[in-house]
Amino acid sequence: MQAYSENARNRIFDSILTEALKESYRREVALYKDSDEHTFSEEFEKNIRSISKQIRLKQNIEKFKKSTPKIATTAAALIIIFTLAANPVVHAFFKNIIVRLSDGFNRHEFIDDIIITIENFNQELRPAYLPEGYQISLALYSPTSMIIDYINQRENIEDDTTITLEYRIADASVISTEIENSEKYHVFINGRDAVFYESTTEDRTGYLIWNSGGYAFVLIAQIEMREFVKIAESINIS
Amino acid sequence: MLCFYLSMIETQEDTDKFTEIYNKYKNMMHNVAFKVLNNTQDAEDAVHEAFLKLARNIPKVESISCKKTETFLVILCRSASIDIYRKNKKERNKADIGEDNDMGSIKAAPALDTLGELISTEGYNRLIELIYELGDTYRDTIALRFILEWSNNEIADFLGINKNTVEVRINRGRAKLIEMLGKEEEYASIQRKRSK
Numbered sequence: 001m002q003a004y005s006e007n008a009r010n011r012i013f014d015s016i017l018t019e020a021l022k023e024s025y026r027r028e029v030a031l032y033k034d035s036d037e038h039t040f041s042e043e044f045e046k047n048i049r050s051i052s053k054q055i056r057l058k059q060n061i062e063k064f065k066k067s068t069p070k071i072a073t074t075a076a077a078l079i080i081i082f083t084l085a086a087n088p089v090v091h092a093f094f095k096n097i098i099v100r101l102s103d104g105f106n107r108h109e110f111i112d113d114i115i116i117t118i119e120n121f122n123q124e125l126r127p128a129y130l131p132e133g134y135q136i137s138l139a140l141y142s143p144t145s146m147i148i149d150y151i152n153q154r155e156n157i158e159d160d161t162t163i164t165l166e167y168r169i170a171d172a173s174v175i176s177t178e179i180e181n182s183e184k185y186h187v188f189i190n191g192r193d194a195v196f197y198e199s200t201t202e203d204r205t206g207y208l209i210w211n212s213g214g215y216a217f218v219l220i221a222q223i224e225m226r227e228f229v230k231i232a233e234s235i236n237i238s
Numbered sequence: 239m240l241c242f243y244l245s246m247i248e249t250q251e252d253t254d255k256f257t258e259i260y261n262k263y264k265n266m267m268h269n270v271a272f273k274v275l276n277n278t279q280d281a282e283d284a285v286h287e288a289f290l291k292l293a294r295n296i297p298k299v300e301s302i303s304c305k306k307t308e309t310f311l312v313i314l315c316r317s318a319s320i321d322i323y324r325k326n327k328k329e330r331n332k333a334d335i336g337e338d339n340d341m342g343s344i345k346a347a348p349a350l351d352t353l354g355e356l357i358s359t360e361g362y363n364r365l366i367e368l369i370y371e372l373g374d375t376y377r378d379t380i381a382l383r384f385i386l387e388w389s390n391n392e393i394a395d396f397l398g399i400n401k402n403t404v405e406v407r408i409n410r411g412r413a414k415l416i417e418m419l420g421k422e423e424e425y426a427s428i429q430r431k432r433s434k
Binding site for chain 2 (some may be wrong): 033137
């Protein structure tokens with residue numbers, strides 16, 4: 001073989017290595033595919049359905065973000081709906097529908113003196129406090145809502161959980177929580193009422209739901225309740 | 239388990255992709271997890287974690303039935319399984335020890351004789367065997383770069399590790415392979431001389 005430069009030798013090696021890697025995974029996949037079939041537990045199947053719902057949510061937000069030209073039409077429709085809903089009879093009618101639809105769920109509707117619109121929706125709201133090691137890993141936004149994920153970057157794997165903060169315009173929001181094996185607590189966030197749900201299953205996932213400054217907030221994590229409150233109270237809305 | 243969702247317009251595109259992957263590969267993924275954890279319950283937990291991670295990375299999956307996707311799913315599931323293994327053992331995997339030293343910053347170049355050997359069928363097959371010997375931590379990181387062509391940032395984000403650790407794993411993994419191949423070539427060369 002003639003004398004190749006170091007760069008050339010590296011390129012040739014990487015090219016052969018890539019093909020060899022592909023072959024190694026092809027063999028490995030074949031091995032796993034040929035193994036015995038496993039019957040998954042009901043709990044597992046249920047959890048997967050729950051993930052599907054969450055993908056749908058995030059996908060919808062992304063699509064909504066891309067459909068900016070439709071926002072004006074949507075906003076106009078919302079104005080008409082809320083104008084109609086201001087009429088007590090129409091409001092009662094809508095409320096009745098919501099209650100009927102809400103069997104099996106806890107639904108949270110938000111009433112706030114401060115009105116946030118698409119024009120003045122603040123996408124920059126962030127907690128000033130987070131437990132040690134958490135850093136932002138994902139942010140999804142639409143004109144009316146934000147979802148932010150914080151992941152624990154510390155070496156200690158035991159603390160490797162995600163904190164998800166979601167907030168949206170309170171006036172147009174109904175947040176549904178499907179509660180199963182959970183306990184409900186009433187807490188205060190900067191003097192305002194809030195609801196905290198904590199799963200009684202092993203994962204101990206908690207949900208804190210509250211509204212403030214015209215926004216409805218949901219905080220999801222596997223941390224202590226007092227940490228939820230600390231994070232929530234550190235969000236400066238003014 | 240407690241779950242929540244908001245009432246919004248429903249679309250099917252990514253849900254369908256997710257469901258199809260789930261139906262087609264859940265068994266394969268369980269086998270990947272079981273090999274690491276050797277326990278059915280833990281393996282199911284790992285597959286569940288893997289699907290949660292898949293949900294975040296679903297736009298990266300272009301085609302459901304291709305080698306790249308299968309490789310990605312194996313790495314995804316193995317990564318989730320190793321996390322659970324570490325949680326259970328409450329200690330770091332030995333493969334990660336010492337990743338912060340300087341060795342990984344050097345990109346090793348193979349000798350000409352080593353390259354010549356790799357061109358042969360025997361040498362190529364030996365390289366595949368050595369890739370397995372390298373260990374999953376290095377192999378998966380290198381595969382994410384070389385097969386899936388992800389950037390260091392993407393790999394770091396996906397594996398939940400530092401960007402520098404990605405570079406270290408790739409360079410060190412490559413260097414180890416070159417070293418192993420070099421030693422074998424040296425040994426073979428001595429044997430050839432002796433037989434003359």
